[in-house]
Amino acid sequence: MAVLITGIGELTTNDPELGKLRDAAVVIEGEEIAWAGAAADAPDADERIDVEGRAVLPGWVDSHTHLVFAGDRTAEFEARMAGKAYSAGGIAVTVEATRSASDEQLAANLRRHVDEAAKQGTTCLETKTGYGLNVEDEVRSARIAAGVADEVTFLGAHLVPPGADAESYVDLVCGDMLDAVAPLVRWADVFCETGAFDEAQSGRVLKAARERGLGLRVHGNQLGEGPGVRLAVELGAASVDHCTYLSEADVEALAASDTVATLLPACDLSTRQPLAPARRLLDAGATVALASNANPGSSYTTSMAFCVTTAVLQMRMTIDEAVWSATAGGARALRRDDVGVIRVGARADLQVLEAPSVTHLAYRPGVPLTVGVWRRGELLTSGFGSKR
Numbered sequence: 218m219a220v221l222i223t224g225i226g227e228l229t230t231n232d233p234e235l236g237k238l239r240d241a242a243v244v245i246e247g248e249e250i251a252w253a254g255a256a257a258d259a260p261d262a263d264e265r266i267d268v269e270g271r272a273v274l275p276g277w278v279d280s281h282t283h284l285v286f287a288g289d290r291t292a293e294f295e296a297r298m299a300g301k302a303y304s305a306g307g308i309a310v311t312v313e314a315t316r317s318a319s320d321e322q323l324a325a326n327l328r329r330h331v332d333e334a335a336k337q338g339t340t341c342l343e344t345k346t347g348y349g350l351n352v353e354d355e356v357r358s359a360r361i362a363a364g365v366a367d368e369v370t371f372l373g374a375h376l377v378p379p380g381a382d383a384e385s386y387v388d389l390v391c392g393d394m395l396d397a398v399a400p401l402v403r404w405a406d407v408f409c410e411t412g413a414f415d416e417a418q419s420g421r422v423l424k425a426a427r428e429r430g431l432g433l434r435v436h437g438n439q440l441g442e443g444p445g446v447r448l449a450v451e452l453g454a455a456s457v458d459h460c461t462y463l464s465e466a467d468v469e470a471l472a473a474s475d476t477v478a479t480l481l482p483a484c485d486l487s488t489r490q491p492l493a494p495a496r497r498l499l500d501a502g503a504t505v506a507l508a509s510n511a512n513p514g515s516s517y518t519t520s521m522a523f524c525v526t527t528a529v530l531q532m533r534m535t536i537d538e539a540v541w542s543a544t545a546g547g548a549r550a551l552r553r554d555d556v557g558v559i560r561v562g563a564r565a566d567l568q569v570l571e572a573p574s575v576t577h578l579a580y581r582p583g584v585p586l587t588v589g590v591w592r593r594g595e596l597l598t599s600g601f602g603s604k605r
């Protein structure tokens with residue numbers, strides 16, 4: 218069945234040929250976009266939905282979350298807001314709660330957060346393991362994630378479990394753990410940071426993952442300058458995430474590579490770090506993605522709109538740069554070309570704003586503007602327009 222969405226006041230496509238259109242229409246057929254262009258030229262369809270001048274754009278592509286978890290870190294957040302510094306060690310609290318939870322509890326918690334994100338326009342979501350930190354719990358986390366998320370990343374190298382020896386743990390990650398998890402995931406990631414894994418350990422994990430055919434991602438340069446970005450670029454990682462502290466050499470390396478710099482502004486704010494240098498990256502020619510980093514410790518939000526608003530108001534990205542980075546940029550960070558874009562053949566993932574243009578995402582900060590969401594051609598929420 219073909220559905221015509223018409224009356225689109227502003228259509229952001231991220232397609233170089235279509236660009237941004239006024240008075241536009243889109244036709245969805247099954248799970249895909251079958252047509253996009255000027256409303257006056259739209260073909261007939263079985264059903265017609267008029268969004269009455271509202272803006273339509275691709276659904277958000279959230280390329281970085283940690284949502285296979287149990288428990289709560291409110292106390293740590295309160296302490297941080299009272300002046301205590303963030304450190305990687307807080308992850309251990311979530312590891313303990315996650316190991317104690319049943320499969321059903323973990324799956325229900327993941328589903329609840331993915332649904333929460335979808336209502337706010339996130340139609341493609343990556344999530345990670347990393348709160349299991351032993352073979353059994355990492356495998357279980359990957360299996361649960363694979364049933365719910367679009368993309369799954371193995372993050373056994375999130376933290377050395379309390380009491381474990383770092384080198385022996387890295388041996389385990391590179392050996393039995395990767396062997397067991399690799400069939401369930403597309404990506405592997407490592408937290409390359411003081412207090413987590415150093416350059417040599419991170420390199421070992423990434424190379425072992427690459428040998429098993431996994432794509433690479435890196436958590437790097439979150440709490441200070443370090444080797445994360447360099448390592449990610451050298452090993453051809455799809456994305457290096459955080460990028461809060463970058464040297465000139467890091468910026469140049471990113472600009473000259475295919476590795477996406479994924480910025481996580483909600484995390485920078487929640488950990489009271491400076492915001493990542495988006496402007497330096499963009500001006501140098503690097504590809505920038507925005508993601509939520511949704512997790513119970515350092516960034517407990519699923520709101521991509523909040524990330525876009527912050528990127529514009531505080532990181533000096535333009536509206537169009539921020540919207541692109543939270544849609545097509547996320548797709549690039551996941552090496553996908555079927556999401557984050559509105560063109561014939563792309564996945565029918567769209568959102569409708571209660572606004573005439575995407576500018577309102579920053580112009581009206583904090584207002585929940587996403588009122589309609591299609592994911593894979595299915596209308597998830599509709600608080601807009603008329604149907605006939």
Ligand SMILES: [Zn+2]
Binds near residue numbers: 281282283436510
């Ligand atoms: Zn993360």
